[in-house]
Amino acid sequence: MSDTDGSLPLLKRLSYAVGHFLNDLCASMWFTYLLVFYHSVTVNVSFGAGVLLLVGQVADGICTPLIGYESDRNPGCRNYGKRKTWHLVGKYTTAGLSRHCHINVCNSLRGRAAVMCPETH
Numbered sequence: 001m002s003d004t005d006g007s008l009p010l011l012k013r014l015s016y017a018v019g020h021f022l023n024d025l026c027a028s029m030w031f032t033y034l035l036v037f038y039h040s041v042t043v044n045v046s047f048g049a050g051v052l053l054l055v056g057q058v059a060d061g062i063c064t065p066l067i068g069y070e071s072d073r074n075p076g077c078r079n080y081g082k083r084k085t086w087h088l089v090g091k092y093t094t095a096g097l098s099r100h101c102h103i104n105v106c107n108s109l110r111g112r113a114a115v116m117c118p119e120t121h
Contacts, residue, residue: 076082
């Protein structure tokens with residue numbers, strides 16, 4: 001296969017496949033940890049933990065194509081590039097929401113579970 005017909009070379013396709021596999025592997029490990037966390041630490045019932053995980057997956061399934069569509073349409077921020085602009089938006093959004101969720105979980109668990117929560121907030 002040549003680059004003139006629009007397809008990627010074999011080595012590049014294999015590289016993308018390995019990267020995608022590792023992404024899925026990391027995601028499954030994260031979801032396993034999340035289920036244990038919801039079930040054991042927050043003392044949530046198994047059904048509720050599963051529903052929370054399902055809602056997150058459905059939201060991801062809906063938002064991923066929409067974000068892909070928008071990132072293809074928009075030129076990006078100045079000369080930073082359209083993909084890196086979306087990466088920055090996602091990075092800072094995730095960082096902000098993760099901090100908020102961590103604080104809420106720590107505050108809700110005080111006195112109920114032996115969880116080490118930093119007192120820096």
